Amino acid sequence: MNGESRELRESRCEPCQIGAAKVSSDEAQGLMAEIPGWRMQTYQEVDQLGREFRFADFDEAFEFSRRIAALAGEHDHHPAILVEYGKVTVLWWTHKIKGLHRNDFIMAAKTSEAAEAMAKAGN
Numbered sequence: 001m002n003g004e005s006r007e008l009r010e011s012r013c014e015p016c017q018i019g020a021a022k023v024s025s026d027e028a029q030g031l032m033a034e035i036p037g038w039r040m041q042t043y044q045e046v047d048q049l050g051r052e053f054r055f056a057d058f059d060e061a062f063e064f065s066r067r068i069a070a071l072a073g074e075h076d077h078h079p080a081i082l083v084e085y086g087k088v089t090v091l092w093w094t095h096k097i098k099g100l101h102r103n104d105f106i107m108a109a110k111t112s113e114a115a116e117a118m119a120k121a122g123n
Contacts, residue, residue: 008034008109013075014102022047022099031105038108040100047100048093049108053115058085060118067114075110077103 008031023031028047032040038051055061065083068090072078080091090111092104 008106009113011102011106013077013106015076016094016096016101016103018096020094020097020101022094022097023102023105027102028100031102035105035108035112037112043091046093046098048091049100049104050089050091051108051111053088053090055086055088058083061086061088064088064115064118067118068111071110071114072107075103075107077107079107079111 028040032038035049038049041048041050053061053064055064061083065081065088068079068081068088077092077094082089090108092107092111093099094101094104
C-alpha cells in the first residue's frame with residue numbers, strides 16, 4: 001500500500017456544494033502524509049493535488065486513464081488527466097470550491113491504488 005492510509009482508499013466522496021469548506025493547511029499537510037508520491041501545487045490560484053504515473057507505452061497509459069475515468073464516474077468527482085506516451089498526469093481539485101476538499105485526497109489515494117493494481121496485474 002505504499003504507506004497510504006486504508007481509510008482514504010476505503011472512503012467515499014461526499015457531495016460537495018459551492019461554499020463547502022476547503023481543507024485547512026494543517027489538514028492538507030496531515031492528509032499529504034497519507035498519499036506518498038502526490039504533490040500540492042497551485043495553478044491560477046487554485047490548490048491542486050498532482051502526480052505523474054509511468055507506463056511502458058501509450059496503450060498502458062491510456063488504459064490507466066480509462067480506469068481513472070471510470071473511478072471518477074463512480075464517485076462523481078472528476079480530475080484533469082493528461083495522457084502521453086508512457087505517462088499519465090492526474091490532477092485532483094474540487095471545482096465548486098476552487099481548491100482542495102477531503103474528496104480530492106480520497107480520490108488521490110484511490111488513483112494510487114488503481115495504479116498499483118494495474119502494475120500488479122502486469123498491465
